[in-house]
Amino acid sequence: MTTYKLLVLPGDGIGPEVMAEVEKIAAFLTYEGFVKFEVEKGLVGGSAYDVHRCAISEDDMERAQAADAVLLAAVGGPKWDNVPYELRPEAGLLRLRKDMQLFANLRPAICYPALADASSLKREVVDGLDLMIVRELTGGVYFGEPKQIIDLGNGQKRAIDTQVYDTYEIERIGRIAFELARKRRNKVTSSEKRNVMKSGVLWHEVISALHVREFPDVQLEHQLADALGMQLVRRPKQFDVIVTDNLFGDMLSDVASMLTGSLGMLPSASLGERNATTGARKALYEPVHGSAPDIAGKGIANPIAMISSLGMALRYSFNMDDLADRLDRSIARVLEKGLRTADIAGGATKTISTSEMGDAILEELKIAVH
Ligand SMILES: NC(=O)c1ccc[n+]([C@@H]2O[C@H](COP(=O)([O-])OP(=O)(O)OC[C@H]3O[C@@H](n4cnc5c(N)ncnc54)[C@H](O)[C@@H]3O)[C@@H](O)[C@H]2O)c1
Numbered sequence: 001m002t003t004y005k006l007l008v009l010p011g012d013g014i015g016p017e018v019m020a021e022v023e024k025i026a027a028f029l030t031y032e033g034f035v036k037f038e039v040e041k042g043l044v045g046g047s048a049y050d051v052h053r054c055a056i057s058e059d060d061m062e063r064a065q066a067a068d069a070v071l072l073a074a075v076g077g078p079k080w081d082n083v084p085y086e087l088r089p090e091a092g093l094l095r096l097r098k099d100m101q102l103f104a105n106l107r108p109a110i111c112y113p114a115l116a117d118a119s120s121l122k123r124e125v126v127d128g129l130d131l132m133i134v135r136e137l138t139g140g141v142y143f144g145e146p147k148q149i150i151d152l153g154n155g156q157k158r159a160i161d162t163q164v165y166d167t168y169e170i171e172r173i174g175r176i177a178f179e180l181a182r183k184r185r186n187k188v189t190s191s192e193k194r195n196v197m198k199s200g201v202l203w204h205e206v207i208s209a210l211h212v213r214e215f216p217d218v219q220l221e222h223q224l225a226d227a228l229g230m231q232l233v234r235r236p237k238q239f240d241v242i243v244t245d246n247l248f249g250d251m252l253s254d255v256a257s258m259l260t261g262s263l264g265m266l267p268s269a270s271l272g273e274r275n276a277t278t279g280a281r282k283a284l285y286e287p288v289h290g291s292a293p294d295i296a297g298k299g300i301a302n303p304i305a306m307i308s309s310l311g312m313a314l315r316y317s318f319n320m321d322d323l324a325d326r327l328d329r330s331i332a333r334v335l336e337k338g339l340r341t342a343d344i345a346g347g348a349t350k351t352i353s354t355s356e357m358g359d360a361i362l363e364e365l366k367i368a369v370h
Pocket residue numbers: 014018073074075076077078090093262263264265286287288289290291292293294295300301302303305343
């Protein structure tokens with residue numbers, strides 16, 4: 001059996017709390033012989049800053065590059081509000097994404113039937129929702145230069161962020177979206193703001209040309225990003241795959257999370273290019289949510305986004321779709337039984353803790369795999 005190297009980065013805030021639940025499941029899968037993980041642990045974000053005075057050490061960067069998959073929970077928090085900008089917790093996550101060239105961020109938003117009433121929208125709007133946001137992750141305004149604050153010397157300052165996209169960056173993320181759509185409901189919605197941004201003009205042009213050249217069988221539509229935000233809360237089931245840039249993808253995925261009941265439900269996979277000979281690709285799996293400082297340390301965070309991120313690792317890094325399906329079904333069953341963490345409680349009076357939710361999913365998984 002192949003041994004997979006897994007680097008676990010719990011990070012800050014609720015990060016270690018939700019990661020502990022994934023570690024239980026990974027230990028179970030290893031113990032039962034489904035998969036052999038060689039697990040190493042590292043530091044990222046504020047927890048790395050406290051020890052190394054940087055948001056990720058060179059040693060942990062090397063281990064991330066060598067891993068078959070990295071699992072990261074969350075970084076950031078008010079404790080590090082005053083550290084220098086370059087050393088802030090989020091810089092560790094951004095460096096992992098950039099240095100590992102994880103350009104494709106897959107953020108599925110699925111509304112489990114049992115949670116249709118937990119959404120802030122009406123049941124009929126979200127029931128059966130299953131969409132995939134494909135977010136470009138290594139370009140755009142997150143990394144464009146110049147990025148600076150200049151003192152103008154007259155009591156004024158000027159802040160500059162730069163949105164940059166090259167043809168190849170748009171093409172490769174577009175290809176991921178079209179290929180995914182072919183395995184789903186065969187529809188891609190591409191989103192930008194070509195009405196005000198040059199990068200939007202190029203985005204639209206490149207995605208349209210790629211469609212004609214390589215994916216004419218897939219339905220393609222374009223929606224301006226502001227209108228798409230509106231459509232996401234108006235009629236979200238019209239979408240199958242949404243492909244968009246780094247910043248719009250960040251915002252739209254937080255919006256999409258509320259369609260599923262909570263930000264605590266959304267997993268993600270950040271993937272690099274496949275190696276042409278081995279087929280392997282660098283990968284990092286993390287929930288869409290952050291370190292949730294408002295609930296950290298209380299043991300009430302929802303671990304489902306983190307656990308589903310392990311599911312995505314089984315699917316996209318370890319070729320174990322069947323096991324991933326069983327894990328997803330175990331989550332669905334726990335929700336069908338009415339078990340709820342506080343964020344998805346809706347009207348329910350009884351809620352369970354982070355570890356009780358992890359245990360309940362593990363118990364269902366034990367049944368699902370035997
Ligand atoms: N991938 C990451 O590491 C990541 C992602 C987003 C934000 N952040 C960082 O996290 C910090 C806090 O940011 P924020 O408060 O804007 O966003 P957040 O995602 O941490 O929290 C937003 C809201 O959602 C709730 N929430 C989030 N995850 C939850 C979960 N699993 N269970 C229950 N409730 C949950 C929080 O309690 C909070 O009310 C910031 O430093 C930010 O930069 C990190």
